[in-house]
Every structure is written in structure tokens, then in C-alpha cells.
Amino acid sequence: MMVMASSQQKAFPVGETLQSQVTPGVSSRYDFPLRPSSMALLIIDIQDELTKVDPTSEEYKHSIAFPRMIHNTERLLKSARLSKIQVIFTYLQALTDDCRDVSLDYKLSGDLSNLPGPSNPAKFLPGITPIDGEEICLPKTSCSVFQSTKLEYILRNLQVEQLLVVGQLTDQCVESAVRDAADLGFFVTVVDDACAANSADCHEKGLHGMKGFCRILNTEQVLQEISSYDIVNIDEQIIPSLPAAGHVNQKSASGADNTDHSITIPKPSQYVRDKDKGCETALLRSLRTAGVKFIRYTIVDAYNTIRCKAVPLNFLIERRVSRPMTSPTSIAEVCFAGLPTTMDVPKAPNLTASNVLTLEPDLSSLQILPYAPKTAMVMCTAHDQLTQDLSPLCTRGLLERVLQAAREEIGIEFCVGAEIEFMLYRLSKDGLMKPVDASTFANSTTLNDQEDFISSVYDQLRQQDISVELIHAESGPGQLEVVLSYSNNVLQIADNVLFAQETIRNVATHHGMKAVFLPKTSMLSAGNGLHLHFSFKDFGSPQNAFSDSSRPTGISRKGESFIEGLLDHLSSLLSFTLPTVNSYRRVGAGCWTGSSVDWSTEDKEVPVRVCVDLNTRKATNVEYKLADATANIYLELAMILSAGMEGLKSGKELRPMASPDAVAAPLPQSLQESLECLKLDNFLLSVLGPELSTAYIAVREYEATNEISLEKEVAAALGNA
Numbered sequence: 001m002m003v004m005a006s007s008q009q010k011a012f013p014v015g016e017t018l019q020s021q022v023t024p025g026v027s028s029r030y031d032f033p034l035r036p037s038s039m040a041l042l043i044i045d046i047q048d049e050l051t052k053v054d055p056t057s058e059e060y061k062h063s064i065a066f067p068r069m070i071h072n073t074e075r076l077l078k079s080a081r082l083s084k085i086q087v088i089f090t091y092l093q094a095l096t097d098d099c100r101d102v103s104l105d106y107k108l109s110g111d112l113s114n115l116p117g118p119s120n121p122a123k124f125l126p127g128i129t130p131i132d133g134e135e136i137c138l139p140k141t142s143c144s145v146f147q148s149t150k151l152e153y154i155l156r157n158l159q160v161e162q163l164l165v166v167g168q169l170t171d172q173c174v175e176s177a178v179r180d181a182a183d184l185g186f187f188v189t190v191v192d193d194a195c196a197a198n199s200a201d202c203h204e205k206g207l208h209g210m211k212g213f214c215r216i217l218n219t220e221q222v223l224q225e226i227s228s229y230d231i232v233n234i235d236e237q238i239i240p241s242l243p244a245a246g247h248v249n250q251k252s253a254s255g256a257d258n259t260d261h262s263i264t265i266p267k268p269s270q271y272v273r274d275k276d277k278g279c280e281t282a283l284l285r286s287l288r289t290a291g292v293k294f295i296r297y298t299i300v301d302a303y304n305t306i307r308c309k310a311v312p313l314n315f316l317i318e319r320r321v322s323r324p325m326t327s328p329t330s331i332a333e334v335c336f337a338g339l340p341t342t343m344d345v346p347k348a349p350n351l352t353a354s355n356v357l358t359l360e361p362d363l364s365s366l367q368i369l370p371y372a373p374k375t376a377m378v379m380c381t382a383h384d385q386l387t388q389d390l391s392p393l394c395t396r397g398l399l400e401r402v403l404q405a406a407r408e409e410i411g412i413e414f415c416v417g418a419e420i421e422f423m424l425y426r427l428s429k430d431g432l433m434k435p436v437d438a439s440t441f442a443n444s445t446t447l448n449d450q451e452d453f454i455s456s457v458y459d460q461l462r463q464q465d466i467s468v469e470l471i472h473a474e475s476g477p478g479q480l481e482v483v484l485s486y487s488n489n490v491l492q493i494a495d496n497v498l499f500a501q502e503t504i505r506n507v508a509t510h511h512g513m514k515a516v517f518l519p520k521t522s523m524l525s526a527g528n529g530l531h532l533h534f535s536f537k538d539f540g541s542p543q544n545a546f547s548d549s550s551r552p553t554g555i556s557r558k559g560e561s562f563i564e565g566l567l568d569h570l571s572s573l574l575s576f577t578l579p580t581v582n583s584y585r586r587v588g589a590g591c592w593t594g595s596s597v598d599w600s601t602e603d604k605e606v607p608v609r610v611c612v613d614l615n616t617r618k619a620t621n622v623e624y625k626l627a628d629a630t631a632n633i634y635l636e637l638a639m640i641l642s643a644g645m646e647g648l649k650s651g652k653e654l655r656p657m658a659s660p661d662a663v664a665a666p667l668p669q670s671l672q673e674s675l676e677c678l679k680l681d682n683f684l685l686s687v688l689g690p691e692l693s694t695a696y697i698a699v700r701e702y703e704a705t706n707e708i709s710l711e712k713e714v715a716a717a718l719g720n721a
């Protein structure tokens with residue numbers, strides 16, 4: 001059974017041993033997250049001789065268990081090497097060619113009596129091969145590595161206190177090693193989906209046998225734990241500081257760039273959700289005790305329509321399955337990318353209602369809704385109902401795959417912040433919905449008049465663990481901006497934008513108002529944007545890798561390449577970040593959004609703005625201004641980050657900063673113009689994939705050619721249509 005890692009794990013002083021922090025009878029294994037400086041990754045028996053499987057054997061073994069173990073072990077090994085974690089390989093190999101030295105148990109176990117030996121040594125797998133002279137290799141001739149090697153002696157010399165264990169077989173060599181390690185005084189973490197057994201029953205049996213001796217986590221939880229170590233006070237917005245010059249383009253004598261700069265986003269069929277397997281029934285019962293009656297299984301379609309189905313809590317509790325929250329409902333695939341925002345009429349030629357996708361909940365996103373306290377909401381990914389593969393139409397899944405590619409291909413992790421703008425309307429004495437005031441930027445009137453509303457929004461966001469950094473009036477009538485705190489959990493910040501918008505809408509209704517997020521509500525006043533901020537850190541490092549005060553721009557070489565990637569794809573990116581006809585009514589010269597493909601430092605008239613810390617005067621992040629709330633937050637983040645990653649991987653050189661004398665290329669002036677740019681952008685189309693790109697372009701073109709007047713759009717948003 002999988003036990004979820006605590007979100008409130010302690011951060012112990014680096015110089016103290018973990019054992020000294022244990023309070024007998026009070027401390028839990030889950031109080032001690034992985035600490036790279038005191039841990040080792042132990043890879044057990046992942047070798048060529050033991051991973052060859054007979055295709056006629058049980059399908060679980062050759063189609064699921066072994067491929068999953070190999071894939072996730074490769075990911076963990078990359079992370080360990082980046083984080084300078086000691087790696088130890090143990091494998092079956094006798095000390096003699098006739099195997100006379102192997103254990104009695106192995107001599108009585110058929111095939112295990114004939115192990116590789118000195119003349120025919122064990123072979124490792126591509127991608128899971130030790131680095132000579134750096135990583136430790138221990139041949140063993142017994143089930144537990146502690147019985148036939150000096151592993152304990154080595155670990156003591158290395159001052160290792162924590163073992164991260166992967167390998168095979170879950171119910172044999174892994175389990176015996178884990179039990180011995182626990183008895184010898186090591187903190188042990190087993191990676192559920194990086195272990196394998198001959199059958200699903202044997203795998204579960206092994207996990208059950210180990211659960212009293214170790215923590216059991218999945219790969220995603222372990223990677224998050226390792227990468228977030230020593231990063232504290234995220235709510236207080238300590239933005240890391242950064243290093244490292246990147247590589248430059250490798251050009252041939254003719255000047256042509258021959259380097260492969262493509263980004264390999266994992267295919268949907270290769271993506272495996274690391275499922276939380278434990279405690280679901282207990283979670284559901286706790287929700288029922290809290291008064292929750294329904295759980296909304298929620299997705300956001302490609303055009304930013306929130307689609308959800310409410311499942312009664314009692315139905316989930318009464319289900320006779322091991323994971324009661326798994327896939328209780330489905331939605332037709334056409335609803336993910338085939339329907340315009342104004343109607344339920346398919347406009348994508350490649351999608352129909354004949355196929356449905358199951359909704360797989362991400363329990364880390366589950367929230368009880370403060371404005372609807374009888375309901376909890378959980379964000380989902382969409383999966384093929386037969387194969388359970390992630391659907392290529394799933395935008396939340398696309399963002400997860402892009403973030404995975406950033407970690408595994410480029411060795412970076414992103415940090416993101418968001419600024420949400422909206423306008424408040426109230427019914428006036430003449431019976432019309434009008435803005436609550438006509439005040440100006442950063443004025444006190446709006447804050448004074450709307451204090452109760454602002455306080456309610458803040459309280460309800462905090463109840464959902466959504467951290468708010470700043471609230472102020474904006475330039476438009478009745479306009480406010482809520483700034484969400486910068487975070488290195490990009491998927492969570494995307495979820496938080498969605499939850500925050502829903503909270504703002506519902507709190508406004510409770511206060512007798514309407515919150516409107518439209519890009520433009522009047523051509524005579526400012527519009528609503530949703531500005532996004534980006535930086536990144538090298539994987540496993542707490543330091544911000546965007547800035548470098550030694551460089552003329554104050555930006556690191558990597559940071560410059562990231563910005564140039566954005567600029568290279570900016571015209572086609574607008575089809576995702578300014579995805580409606582109304583979006584283009586907000587932007588242009590003099591609108592503080594930018595109107596040309598340009599960048600600068602602290603200049604609010606450019607679309608890509610480098611931000612400087614007020615105290616240190618260092619460049620901290622880059623702001624992307626050409627975005628608004630009509631965009632699907634998961635899709636636009638996936639595309640923006642992919643564009644930046646393409647710049648990073650190719651080591652692009654940043655063009656000169658905007659200046660009065662320079663002439664920059666103009667930006668598209670309409671949605672249709674941006675879509676035409678997208679059609680020519682092979683890189684972004686490859687990130688989208690053929691199914692999603694075909695549907696997305698078709699639906700957006702339909703919307704571009706069937707424009708709704710501004711007056712009708714505002715009336716619909718205010719409920720007057």
C-alpha cells in the first residue's frame with residue numbers, strides 16, 4: 001500500500017544526524033524526507049540476465065512491471081547524479097565461475113544456482129549502468145545484499161543514513177534488503193513504481209511486507225523531495241539566485257547549425273501517472289466527516305472551459321475497489337478540444353463523441369471549496385478508457401510532460417508566478433450592471449470600498465493553501481489585481497490560478513457583484529491581463545539560474561537563451577496566450593503590453609520584460625505580458641516553457657534590448673494572424689501533437705471568423721445575454 005508523503009515534512013539542520021532527531025514513540029518515518037547529503041540510491045539486481053522476459057509469460061511482468069521499473073529507475077538515477085547522491089549497484093554474480101560460493105538458498109533455487117561469474121560477468125542495462133570510479137558496484141550471492149557483501153561497512157564509512165531502494169524482485173531481494181537495512185538502523189525509502197515482481201500480487205505482497213520497515217513513495221514524490229530539499233519559505237517569495245554559462249550553437253564551416261535542438265516531449269503512450277494508492281478510503285471518510293457530500297472531477301478543455309462532474313462521496317466510499325477514487329467517470333473526447341467556448345457544437349474535424357476519456361484524479365490537487373463547503377474539487381488528467389494511456393488531448397497532462405522533459409533533457413526546473421486581473425460590477429440604481437468605481441491605478445478607494453470582498457477572497461484562498469503576495473487596484477474601472485506567490489511547483493501554480501479565479505467569481509457573487517475576467521470590457525478603458533513570471537533552477541539546486549550579475553545584461557547565459565526562445569516563437573505563442581478575438585482588443589502600442597517582438601529590463605511597454613529585485617538589483621525573472629484569462633493556463637504554460645526550452649537547448653543568443661533606434665518585427669494584430677504563424681511553427685506544432693494541433697487550430701479559426709461583438713460578450717459575462 002502506498003502512503004502519501006507528508007506535505008509538512010521537517011527540514012532538519014544539515015549538520016545533525018537524523019537519528020538524533022527521533023523522538024521514540026512519537027516520530028514517524030514520514031517525518032524524515034530524503035536529504036541528498038546523507039543518502040544513497042541502492043539499485044538491486046537490475047541487470048541484463050534478470051530482465052529478459054519471455055513474451056509468453058504473464059503480461060504484467062513483460063508489459064507493465066519491468067518497463068515501468070526500468071523507466072523510473074533511469075529517472076531516479078539521473079536525479080541522483082545531478083544531486084551528487086551516492087549510487088550503489090548490487091547485482092547477482094558469483095566469485096567463482098562454478099558458483100560454488102553462492103548461498104545454499106540459491107543452490108536450492110534452480111536458475112539462481114548458475115549466476116554470472118568472473119569469466120562471464122553480469123551485464124548492466126543501457127541507461128542503468130554504473131559510472132566507473134564514481135559509483136559503487138557490489139556483486140552478491142544471496143537474497144539480501146547485507147548478507148553477502150560489506151554494504152553496511154561501506155554505508156557507515158560514507159556516513160549514509162538514508163537508503164533509497166529500487167529494483168527487483170519486490171517480494172524477494174528488495175524486501176529482504178529493506179528489512180535488514182531497517183534493523184541495522186538506516187532510514188529506508190522504497191520507490192513503489194521503480195520496483196518489480198513476477199506478478200501484481202507478488203509486488204503488492206512485497207510492499208505489504210515492507211511497510212512497517214520503510215516509507216513507500218512513488219517516483220514523482222521522490223523526485224519532488226530531492227529537488228525541493230533546502231528550498232524554504234516559498235510563501236515568502238525568496239527567489240533563488242543563479243549561475244552558469246550555457247553552451248553556444250555548434251555551427252558547421254558553412255554557418256549552418258547542425259545541432260539537434262528538438263525537445264523530446266514524452267509521448268502520451270509513454271506517460272505513466274504515478275498513482276497514489278493509499279489511504280483513499282480514509283481520505284473520503286475524512287471528507288464526509290468535514291461535511292463534504294460531492295467531489296467534482298474536473299478538467300479544463302483546450303479553450304479554457306471548466307468541465308466537471310460531481311460524484312456523491314458515499315458512492316465512492318461504498319465502491320468495492322482498492323482505489324475508490326480512480327476513474328469513476330468519463331467525458332467524450334470531443335469535449336476536450338472540439339467545442340468552441342460559446343456552444344456545444346463540434347468544430348474540430350478530427351474529433352467526435354464516439355470515444356470517451358476517463359478522468360484520473362490527481363489527489364494532490366484536491367480542495368474543499370470554501371464557497372461551496374459541501375463540495376470538494378479535484379483536477380484530473382484524461383486517459384484512453386481501454387489502454388489507460390494519457391490522452392494527447394489532455395492539456396494538464398501536456399504540461400506535466402513538458403516539465404518532465406525540462407528535468408530529464410535539460411536538467412532544469414521552472415519557477416512561475418501569476419498576476420490575475422479582473423473587474424467588479426454591481427447592479428446600479430438604473431438597473432444596469434456597471435463597474436463598482438471609476439478609480440485609477442493603485443488607488444486606495446477600491447481597497448477601502450471593497451475591503452470585505454478582498455478580505456473574503458484572501459481568507460478563502462488561504463483556506464486552499466493558495467499564497468497571495470500582493471493585492472492592489474489596477475487602471476480600469478472597478479479593477480483589482482491579485483498576485484499569486486512565485487512557486488517552483490508549476491503544476492500547482494496552474495491549479496491555483498484556476499482555483500483562485502473560481503474563488504473570486506463566487507465570492508463576488510456572494511457580495512452581490514460580478515467578477516469579470518474578459519480581456520476587454522470597454523474600448524475606453526484598460527483591460528484585464530494575466531501576466532506570467534518565469535525563472536528556473538538547475539535540477540537539484542536551490543539557486544536561481546536565471547540571473548548572473550557578472551554579465552552585461554544581469555541575466556545568465558541560460559536565461560538569455562530562454563528569453564530568445566520566447567521571442568523566436570512569440571508570434572505563434574500568441575495563439576495560446578491571447579487566444580480570442582477579444583484578446584487583441586487589449587494589446588497594442590501605449591497599452592503596456594507591447595506591440596513588437598522585443599524585450600527590455602523593467603520596461604512595461606515591451607511584451608517580454610526582465611524584472612529586477614528592488615533590494616539586490618539583480619535580474620530575478622522574466623515577465624510574459626501578452627496573456628489573459630481566456631487562455632487555458634496549462635496549455636499556455638506548456639507552450640511558453642517549451643519555447644524557452646528550445647532556446648535553452650540550442651543555446652540561442654539573445655538579441656539586443658529594445659531601443660528607440662531599433663526596429664523590431666510587429667506582433668500579429670489578430671487571432672487569425674497568430675494562427676497563421678502557428679501553422680508555420682513546426683516546433684510548437686510538434687509539442688502539441690497532431691491530434692491536439694488539428695483540433696485547436698480548427699476551433700480557434702472558427703471563433704476568429706465568427707466574431708462576437710464586444711457588447712454581446714460583456715453582456716454574456718454579466719448575465720444579461
